Amino acid sequence: MAKSDKSVAVRGGSAVERADRVENPGFEPEHKRIHDVNPEKAAGAERGISILFLLSAILSVTAFALNFLFPIVPGDLWSVRLNTLLVGVAIAAGLLTLGVGTVHWAKALMHGHELVEERHETRGDEPTRKRAIEIFQEANKESGWTRRRLLRNSLITALVAFPIPAIALFRDLAPAADPVKALKHTAWKAGTRLARDPSGTPIKASEVTIGSAFHVIPEDLHNYEETFLNEKAKSAVLLMRLPVEELNISEERKDWSYDGIVAYSKICTHVGCPVALYEQQTHHLLCPCHQSQFDVSNECAVIFGPAARPLPQLPITVDAEGYLVAQSDFLEPVGPSFWERTQ
Amino acid sequence: MATSPRRGRRHPLASIALLLVGLFASGGAYALFTGAATAADNVPSAAQVENGKALFAANCASCHGLNAEGTKAGPSLVGVGALAVEFQVGTGRMPMAGSGPQAEKKPVQFAQDEIDAMAAWVASLAPGPGMPDAEYLSGGDASNGAELFRINCAMCHNVAGAGGALTEGKFAPNLHNIDPVHIYAAMVTGPQNMPVFSDMNITPEEKRDIIAYLKFMDENGSVGGLDLGALGPVSEGLFVWIFALGGLVAITIWLTAKSN
Numbered sequence: 001m002a003k004s005d006k007s008v009a010v011r012g013g014s015a016v017e018r019a020d021r022v023e024n025p026g027f028e029p030e031h032k033r034i035h036d037v038n039p040e041k042a043a044g045a046e047r048g049i050s051i052l053f054l055l056s057a058i059l060s061v062t063a064f065a066l067n068f069l070f071p072i073v074p075g076d077l078w079s080v081r082l083n084t085l086l087v088g089v090a091i092a093a094g095l096l097t098l099g100v101g102t103v104h105w106a107k108a109l110m111h112g113h114e115l116v117e118e119r120h121e122t123r124g125d126e127p128t129r130k131r132a133i134e135i136f137q138e139a140n141k142e143s144g145w146t147r148r149r150l151l152r153n154s155l156i157t158a159l160v161a162f163p164i165p166a167i168a169l170f171r172d173l174a175p176a177a178d179p180v181k182a183l184k185h186t187a188w189k190a191g192t193r194l195a196r197d198p199s200g201t202p203i204k205a206s207e208v209t210i211g212s213a214f215h216v217i218p219e220d221l222h223n224y225e226e227t228f229l230n231e232k233a234k235s236a237v238l239l240m241r242l243p244v245e246e247l248n249i250s251e252e253r254k255d256w257s258y259d260g261i262v263a264y265s266k267i268c269t270h271v272g273c274p275v276a277l278y279e280q281q282t283h284h285l286l287c288p289c290h291q292s293q294f295d296v297s298n299e300c301a302v303i304f305g306p307a308a309r310p311l312p313q314l315p316i317t318v319d320a321e322g323y324l325v326a327q328s329d330f331l332e333p334v335g336p337s338f339w340e341r342t343q
Numbered sequence: 344m345a346t347s348p349r350r351g352r353r354h355p356l357a358s359i360a361l362l363l364v365g366l367f368a369s370g371g372a373y374a375l376f377t378g379a380a381t382a383a384d385n386v387p388s389a390a391q392v393e394n395g396k397a398l399f400a401a402n403c404a405s406c407h408g409l410n411a412e413g414t415k416a417g418p419s420l421v422g423v424g425a426l427a428v429e430f431q432v433g434t435g436r437m438p439m440a441g442s443g444p445q446a447e448k449k450p451v452q453f454a455q456d457e458i459d460a461m462a463a464w465v466a467s468l469a470p471g472p473g474m475p476d477a478e479y480l481s482g483g484d485a486s487n488g489a490e491l492f493r494i495n496c497a498m499c500h501n502v503a504g505a506g507g508a509l510t511e512g513k514f515a516p517n518l519h520n521i522d523p524v525h526i527y528a529a530m531v532t533g534p535q536n537m538p539v540f541s542d543m544n545i546t547p548e549e550k551r552d553i554i555a556y557l558k559f560m561d562e563n564g565s566v567g568g569l570d571l572g573a574l575g576p577v578s579e580g581l582f583v584w585i586f587a588l589g590g591l592v593a594i595t596i597w598l599t600a601k602s603n
Contacts, residue, residue, distance in 0.1 A: 033602050077566040085568065107602040196544070197494050204543075213538035215494050240538070276498040277509060279536035284510050288498060293510055304510075 027114050035108050045108045052101030059094030063087050180340045184333045186235040188314060193219040194239060194263065194324040202323045203239070208261050211280040214239040216263065218326070234334055236266040237314055238276055239324070242283060246297050253299065256315040258324065263314040264300050267335040268292060270307040285311070308337060387463035395464030398457055402438055411468055423532065424471020425462035430528035432458045444512035445535050472531045479547045480523040483555030491549055492556050495540060503573035504557055509536065520561050523554045 035042040066086045073079040124132075139145075145152055193202040197215040200222055208214060216237040224231045244260040256262075264285075268275045273289035278296070284303070285294040292305030300311040312334050315327035333341055387395075400409060406417030413419030420427070431437035435449040453461075466473060493502060499515035501507050506517035513536055518526070530550055533539030545553070564570075571578050 031601065035602070081566050081568060103598060112602075198490060207541070207543035209539055209541045209543070211533045211539040212541060212544060214544055274498065277507075277515075278538050279509060279513065280533055280538045281536045282510070286510050288507070 030113050033108065033112055036112060042109060045104070049101045049105050049109070052097045052104070056094045056097040056101065059090050059097065063090035063094060066090055180338075182230075183335075183338055183341075186329055186334060187218045187221055187224065187231045188235055188237075188326045188329045189218075190326065190328050191319070192326045193319070194237065194316065194326065195219040195221070197236070204322045205258055205261060205318045205324050206322060208239065208241045208324075210241050210243060210260070212239075212241050213276075213278045213280070215266075215276065234267065236274060237263050238266045238278065238285070239263045240278060240280075240283075240296060242297060246283065248298050250299065253313065253315075255317070256313055256327070258316055258318055261316065261324065262296065263316045263324075263326075264294075264296070264311045265314065265330060265334040267311075268307060269302075269309040269311060270305070270336060272335045275311060387459075387467070391460045392464050392467050394457075395460035395462070398453070398461050399464055402453075403461070406439075411465060420465050420468070422469040422471045423465060424473055425466040426472040426474060426528045427532040427534070428462035428465050429458060429474065430525055430532055430534055432461065433522070434525055436534070445514070448516060472528075475524070475527045475531075475547065475550075479551045480527060480554060481551075483548075483551035483553075485552065485555040485559040487549070488552030488554070488556030488559075491545065492553050495545065496553070499537075501573065501575070503570070504560060505573045518557050521557065523558070526550075526554050526557060 035045050067083070070083045070086055071079065072083045194214075194216045195202050195218065197217045200217065200219060202219050203214060203216070216239045217232060218235050221228065221231060221235065239261065241259075241261045247257065247260060247262065249257065266274045266276055268287045268289065270287065270290055270292050273287050275285050275287040275292070275294065277286040277288055278284075279286070283296040285296055285300065286292075287294075287305065287307065290306050292307035293303045294300040294307070294311055295303050299313060302308070302310060312330045312332050314330055316324050317327050319325045399407075399411065403411075403420075406414060407420050408414050408417075411420035413421075431446070432453055433451060433455075435451045436446040438452060439446045440449060451458075462474075465471075492500075492504075499507055499509065500518055501515075504518035506515050508514050515537070527550055528534075529537060530540040530545060530553070531542070540550075542550075565573070571582055
C-alpha cells in the first residue's frame with residue numbers, strides 16, 4: 001500500500017489498532033433499588049424473605065410428618081401414590097421457598113454495586129519461565145534421558161507395546177456369530193405349525209374365520225430358551241383371512257396362501273415396529289410408529305409412508321391334521337434394511 | 344281405657360305388616376315378571392320376531408334392504424347374529440347418523456326390548472353369534488386378560504384402552520366404561536374394521552379375562568398419578584415441554600432480571 005491510512009496506527013508485529021476503536025465505557029452509574037432508598041421497603045423485603053425461610057422449615061418438617069400420617073401400606077398401591085404425592089410436594093415446596101428466599105435476598109438486599117475481578121496473565125513471568133527450563137534440564141541431567149539412549153528407547157518400546165492386548169479385548173466386543181446370517185433367517189422351517197401368541201397352541205385352518213386376525217408365533221418357539229425373545233422378534237407373524245375373491249395373488253405366490261388365509265411378517269420393513277393394526281374391511285395394515293400402510297389384498301404392497309418394501313409373506317399350507325404349517329422360512333430377510341441386505 | 348292401648352298396638356304393627364306385604368308382593372311380582380322376561384329372551388316369541396321385522400323395515404331397511412339382504416348403502420345382515428345387532432344398535436352406532444369414515448358411538452336410539460326384537464328377527468334369518476352366557480361377562484383373571492389384551496388388542500386400542508388412530512380418518516375407540524356385553528360382542532363380531540376374534544381364536548374364558556382387565560382399569564385409576572389420557576410419549580412429551588421447560592425458563596428469567 002502506497003498510501004498510508006491515517007486512521008490505522010501500526011504498532012510492532014501484526015497487531016493493528018484502529019484509532020477510532022470503541023473505548024470501554026466502564027460501568028453504568030449504580031442503579032439504586034427501591035430497597036436501597038426506602039428503608040421501609042427494605043424491612044418489608046427482609047420480613048418476606050424470613051417468612052419464606054420459616055415456611056421452608058415448616059414444609060420440610062411437614063414432609064417428614066406426612067411420611068407417618070400417610071404411610072405406605074404394603075400391597076396397597078394407592079397408599080404409595082398418596083404418600084409419594086404428598087411427601088414429594090412438601091419437599092419440593094420446602095426447597096422452592098428456600099431457593100426463592102435466598103435468591104430474593106441476594107437480588108433485593110445484598111450490596112448492589114458491580115465489580116470487576118481481573119483475570120491474571122496467562123503468560124508466566126520471566127523468572128518463573130527460566131526456572132521451569134532449569135528444572136527440565138536438571139531432570140534430564142539426573143535421569144540421563146538423553147545420555148542413556150538404550151534405556152530411553154527400550155522404555156519407549158515397552159510403552160508402545162503395552163496397549164497391544166487391548167486390540168484383542170476390543171475385538172471380542174463384536175458379535176461372536178455372523179449377524180448377517182442371523183438377520184436373514186427366522187425360526188420358521190418347512191412344516192413348523194403356526195401357533196397362537198402367547199399360548200403356543202397350533203391353529204387349524206378351519207378356526208380362521210373370515211375377517212379374523214391371529215397373532216402368530218412358530219409352535220416350537222418355546223424351545224429357544226436363551227434366545228427366545230430374539231427369535232420371537234424376528235418370527236412374529238400376523239395371520240388374516242380375507243374373502244378369496246378380494247386377494248390379488250401373483251403367479252409365483254399362488255401356492256403361498258390357503259383358501260384366503262395369508263401370513264405376513266409383523267416386523268415393519270421401515271425400522272422394525274410390529275405392524276398389526278389390521279382393518280378387516282379395507283384390508284389395510286397400519287404401522288403405528290411412522291404410519292406406513294400396507295395393502296394385504298395386494299401382497300402387502302406399501303400404499304403410504306416411509307416403508308421401502310412390502311412386508312415379507314410366509315408361505316403356508318395345511319398339514320394332514322388340518323393345522324396351518326409353514327412351507328419354508330421367509331424367502332427374504334424380515335424387518336428393516338441392513339448394510340449387507342442385497343435385495 | 345281399653346281402646347287406647349289396642350289402637351296404640353295396632354297402629355304401628357299394621358303399618359309394618361302393610362309395608363312387608365307390599366314389599367313381598369312387589370318383589371315377588373318383579374321376580375315373576377323378570378323370570379318370564381328371561382325365558383322369553385332365550386326363545387324369542389313369534390310376536391317378538393314380527394315386532395323386530397317391523398322395526399327393521401321402518402328403521403334399517405333403507406340401507407340394509409327389506410330382507411336384510413344388503414344394498415349399495417349397507418351390507419347384508421344375513422348371518423351376523425343377534426350379538427351384532429346388540430352391539431351396533433345397543434351402542435348407538437346404528438342407525439348411522441350419516442356417512443363418514445366410520446359409524447361412531449352415540450346415544451342409543453331404541454329401547455332394550457326393541458333392540459332385542461330386531462336382534463331376534465336378524466337371528467331368525469340365518470344362524471349367527473348369539474348373546475353370551477352371563478358367566479363370561481364377569482369375574483375372570485385380569486392379569487391373563489392384560490397379556491391377551493397387549494398381544495391382540497393394544498396395537499389399535501392402546502395398552503391402557505385409550506384408543507388410537509387408524510387410516511383415513513378411522514380410529515379405534517377408547518374402551519373405558521364399556522358394557523361387558525359390548526366388549527364381548529365386538530370381539531366376536533368384528534364390527535366395522537375391527538378384525539374378528541372368534542371363540543376359536545380367543546376362547547370365551549379368555550374373553551372374560553380381557554373384560555376383567557378392562558373393568559379393572561375402569562375401577563382402578565392410574566397409581567402413577569396423572570395419566571394425561573394415557574396417550575403415550577407424544578402427549579406426555581408435550582406436557583413436559585410446555586409446563587416443565589416453561590417453568591424453568593420463567594425461573595431463569597427471574598434469576599437474571601435486575602431487582603427494581
